[in-house]
Amino acid sequence: xxxxxxxxxxxxxxxxxxxxxxxxxxxxxxxxxxxxxxxxxxxxxxxxxxxxxxxxxxxxxxxxxxxxxxxxxxxxxxxxxxxxxxxxxxxxxxxxxxxxxxxxxxxxxxxxxxxxxxxxxx
Numbered sequence: 001x002x003x004x005x006x007x008x009x010x011x012x013x014x015x016x017x018x019x020x021x022x023x024x025x026x027x028x029x030x031x032x033x034x035x036x037x038x039x040x041x042x043x044x045x046x047x048x049x050x051x052x053x054x055x056x057x058x059x060x061x062x063x064x065x066x067x068x069x070x071x072x073x074x075x076x077x078x079x080x081x082x083x084x085x086x087x088x089x090x091x092x093x094x095x096x097x098x099x100x101x102x103x104x105x106x107x108x109x110x111x112x113x114x115x116x117x118x119x120x121x122x
Contacts, residue, residue, distance in 0.1 A: 001119050002044070005029035006036035006062060007051035007080065012104075016049060019108055020115070033057035037065055040075065046119055047076050047099075053083040063096070072097045076118050080104060 003020055005013050005027060013029035020027040028045075030036050034057050040048065052059035059079065066072040079093065082104035090101050099118045102111060 001046040001115075002026045003028070003047045003049060003115070004036065004039055004043075004045040005049045006033060006054075006059070007031065007049070008054040009051070012051070012080075016111075019112065023112060025115075033059065033062040036062055040066070040071060045075070047078060047115055049078050049080055049115075052079055052081045052085060063093070063098070067096070076121075078102060078114060078118055080106070 003025055005016050007013050007016075007029065008031045010029075010031055013031065017027040017029060028039065030039065031054075033054055036048075036050070039045075050059045050062060059081075063072065063077075066075065075097075076099045077097075079090070079098055079101035081090075081101065094101070099121065100114055102114055
């Protein structure tokens, strides 16, 4: 499986990459939402891991751009958040086509299960 990580924290990207690569997956990461959008336009990814709270161009901005450009339906997106987003806000995002979400700090076993679940969900 080919996974794109979009998170401004390079330590989290490194951790996710280590876990996913050790599990036999490909992982590419960027620390900027705009760069993530560029990659999504250039390459297909099986899963996108998207941090919501990023400076300048947040995960919300990424989602809005994907919606405007008609690309959100083509992506399986798992939101990663440590922010104080409410359950209602998450439910609203799930209704827009987001596949799933995980709250940070991540439990690695739960993370891997969720990635597999979203990937296998047709």
